[in-house]
Amino acid sequence: MSKPIYVLGTGLSHDGSACLLKDGEVCVAIEKERITRIKHDGFCDSEAMQYCLDAEGISFDDVSAVVQNANFSNFDRGNKIFHGQPRIIPDHVKTVTISHHLAHAYSVVGTSPFDDMAVLVIDGCGSSWDDCLDLDGAHVPEAQPGADFNHLFFEKDSYYLYEKGKLRPVYKDFSPFGYFLKGYSMCPPTTKHSIGGLYSGVSQYVFQGMEDPGKLMGLAPYGRPGVYDFQAFECRDGRVFVNYDWMKHFNRPRVRYEDLAENFDYYADIAYWMQREIERALLYLVNHRFEHQPHKNLGYAGGVALNAVANAKLLKQTGFEDFYFQPAAADNGLAIGCAYYGWLEVLGQERIKHDASPYFGKSYEAEELYPAMQTYAGKISYRRLPEDEAINRTAELLAEGKVVAWFEKGSEFGPRALGHRSILADPRNPDVREHINRNVKFREDFRPFAPSVPLEKAGVYFDCDYPSPYMILVAPTREEWKKEIPAVVHADGSARVQTVTESVSPNYYRLLNKFGELTGVYVLLNTSFNKKGMPIVETPKEALDFFMECALDALVIDGCLIEKAAVAQAPRKVDEKKEWEKGLGSLYPENVGI
Structure with a gap:
């Protein structure tokens, strides 16, 4: 070998x-x-x-x-x-x-299902002109700034073609850095004229943090159309520029935690307006690139590619026929x-087509779970179950209204939990969204939750005629189901759908189908296994720690069902390791309760 x-x-x-x-x-x-x-x-x-x-x-x-x-x-x-x-x-x-941008582009080339494609990268700020390795052959609409200023011009969007195993640049646009304009409260924190930069600037204005553009997308449906009519972007000659005159109208950046609740409509209206402007700019830019160099397939990366609402518009309002949205589109x-x-x-090797899996983390052995469980001796009960039984019992708990954390093998790579580090619940329960936001994830009440659904059943519940395996597209919820699965329907009737297949995630797929058999609804509420401001859990110990500090009802780690003991007992001297090896939970056996 x-x-x-x-x-x-x-x-x-x-x-x-x-x-x-x-x-x-x-x-x-x-x-x-x-x-x-x-x-x-x-x-x-x-x-x-x-x-x-x-x-x-x-x-x-x-x-x-x-x-x-x-x-x-x-x-x-x-x-x-x-x-x-x-x-x-x-x-x-x-x-x-x-x-x-070259690295972003190759993240698409490596993982896309297409043999050939156009590749688009849009973000807040890429490499400086001096550092770019992909200028040869590209159309660059602005003259080279000159040796003394090259380091101050940065990538903002790039367009490539990948054909016959080779990637070549077609169109690259640059922008000066934006730090000279810090007097504006919504000033882009990176390049002066990037779509991603402005979105981050508005996010900073509303949420006090540039790392929260996803929150801005979630807040937008609560806003009202027509409150603001400023054009945030000027779109001309195939390029997108940030207008700045309108910024003087916004001088109330959030400075206190309470500001959002006290002025909710104000910030929601801003989010609504900015989302519409992002969509307008993106549609202009993407359609221009298609006209400049058309192709059937488009692969898309860069932080802006995480905007699931805008992505859904690109599906229907551009010339491209088929899309691949890189699930780890941002700098991760x-x-x-x-x-x-x-x-x-x-190395000059041949491309091997990726199998579509986003589960790149390492798997943890059972021996790594046991020491973590010892920490909570007397406070938990557990049972190691065969795979089928673990899936069936978890589906039963969910159907009973329990909120269950599901931890399976290697973690997802990217910002979304896709069934390996997920918190799951019954979407039929109208109160579960508020419960999870307040008592499990400890985050703002307006934050929506996503539905997971078997791919072949997605069209039953959502106006969704396109696979969405990475939770990076939104779709309208069908009218007859809005009141049936309220926990995963956002304020505007949309849902950020994850379609699940047996080939990519067999156990999660089986769990969805078992829940459907029990309830008649083949949809689960799926949110990331973390709380506000915390990364998604990676290890069994992190999963257990989080489970014990919030209102989760059960935790399943690779077939081990863990529940909180009804009455915590003081640790006793028992051969817990021996009990673990027998497979029947023993912290402590009398507390198993199943």
Whole structure:
């Protein structure tokens, strides 16, 4: 048997990550925040790289190439120091650095189902002109700024063609940085004229944090049309520019936690207006790129590609026929693109089509769960169940109105929980949304929840004629089902749907179908296994800790059903390890209750 070929990719940005390819396929990948437990953690990549190597049981000596994304000026002493932090890549390992949008584009190339496609990248800020490796052959509408200013112009959108195994740039647009305009309360925090930059600026205005554009999308349906008629963007000559004159009308940025509740309509109206403006700008830009260089298929990445509402408009109002939305579209996906660039371009290997799975985290052994459970001796009951029985019992609990956390094998890569690190509930219960927001996730009441549904049944409940496996598209809920599944229907009647297939997620698919058999409704409320401001749980211990501090009713970890004891007992001297091996929960046996 020949020795495997490994390539390690790493994204040195906010939302840092690492991805390890084995013979051209993802064998493990992780976002740094899942390890450090710091939301959006990034930049120095040592923890994420080590996680991948350890999960595969290899060292850097086994890696043929490391490919990274960062601005070249941020490195010191070769690759040894990044932003003042030491890195762990040995000197003898071949290391290649690529530019930002190129990494995003290869994250699409590597994971897309298409053999050939157009690739679009739109975000808040990419690499500077000086650092771009993909300018040759691209149409750049603005003249080169000149050597003294190249470092101040940054990528804002890029368009490529991937055909016959090669990616080539077609159109790239740049913008000066926006920090000279900080006097505006909604000023883009990155480039002056990027769609993603302005969306982040408005998010900062409404939520006090640039990391919350998803919240802005969730708030928008509560706003009223016609309150604001400013055009946030000027669209001309195939380009999108941010207007600034209208910003002087907005001088009430949120500064206190209470401001949102006290002025809810004001901020909701802003969110509604901004969402409509984002959609207008995107439709203009995407249709222009299609006319400039048409193609049947479009792969899409960059932070703006996470806007599920706008994505649904692109499906219906552009010339492209088929779409692939990269599930880790933001900077957490850079590592995936870097790894595939290493495989395809650095090593010159053939592309191997990805199997559509987003579950890139390592699996945890039962032995790793047991020590975590010992922490809560006397406070929990558990039972290890055969796979079918675990699925059936979980479906029964959900049908009884319980809120259940579902933890299975390797974690999802990206911002959405897709059935491996999920909190699940019955969508028929109109009160469960408020209960989970207030007592489980501890977040704002307006935040919506997504439905998971078997792909073949999605059209029954939603006006959804397109697969949405990564929860990155919204669809209208069919009128006859709005009152039947209220917990997953947003204020405007829409839902951010996840379609589930047996080939990608067999156990979650079976759980959905078992719940459907019991209730007649083949839909589950699915939200990420975390609370406000916390990354999605990664390990069994993190899952147990969160389970014990909130109002979850049950936790299922790889077939082990865990519930809280009705009456907590003081720990006693029992051979818990022996009981664990027998498979019947023993913390303590009399508290199993099932």
